[in-house]
Amino acid sequence: MHFPAPMTGRCLCGAVSLGATPNSPHVAVCHCDICRRWGGGPLLAVECDDDVVVNGEDHVVVFASSDWAERGFCRECGTHLFYRLRQGGHTAIPVGLFQEYENWQLTQQLFIERKPSFYSFAEKTRHVTGEELFAEFLANHSGSDST
Template identity: 55%
Template sequence: MSASQESQGTCLCGAVSIRVSLASYGVSVCHCRMCQTWSGGPMLAIESDEPMTFKGEENVSVYASSDWAERGFCRQCGTHLFYRLANGQHYAFPVGLLDTGEPWTIGQQIFIDEKPSFYDFTNDTLRLTGDEVFAQFAGSVDS
């Protein structure tokens, strides 16, 4: 994938659409308890350091899920739109929101220490604990 490939998606009801530049087709799987609660299982996310652009921004609600991050969703249908660091330096988007047939591959699993025992991905991926994830973002977030 070339640098800054544009991808787009829309919520279930069509009230919100997003465009975002992506550097890869790598999917990150987050097993943290908050993502499990938010999505009903692990979050399968595409990450970007580029901000997204919205159409229908008046239909976007944002929830501050921690001191360092927030989650956005459509206020009409509830579709999960993004997770982002509060400082705006990192974004994650549900892969299902952006999926238009791209050749996605699972590149890493994070918060592996919070993964429940009832499922397991067999992909050979990088696996990081919560502490290892926070160490990667040291300076970007105040944990």
């Protein structure tokens, strides 16, 4: 499979399905407190293009988890559907929704300073602190209209 390629995923009960184009086969792990509280562990997600299509939107609940981001889940079964920035077009989809593709590559861990000591990943990844992540985001979005 070559990226970008459209992929589909769905929630546990099938009330919501997503169509999205991952930017790459790279999976990021987020260890922030909110992601770990949201799912009981780290979030493993792929970044997708802005054209995420949600079918069954009447079954989607969106929660504003911070001043800059929101998370969506199925109101029927609770499946986590997306994390997205309110401005800037970034959408992360939990990689488990895309079950038809198996060649994902774990490449980076975000908020590495927040990772608890009771788990670790064997893959060599890029480690990014929260401070570094915000600095990268600001550097990449300076001069844009989304300030």
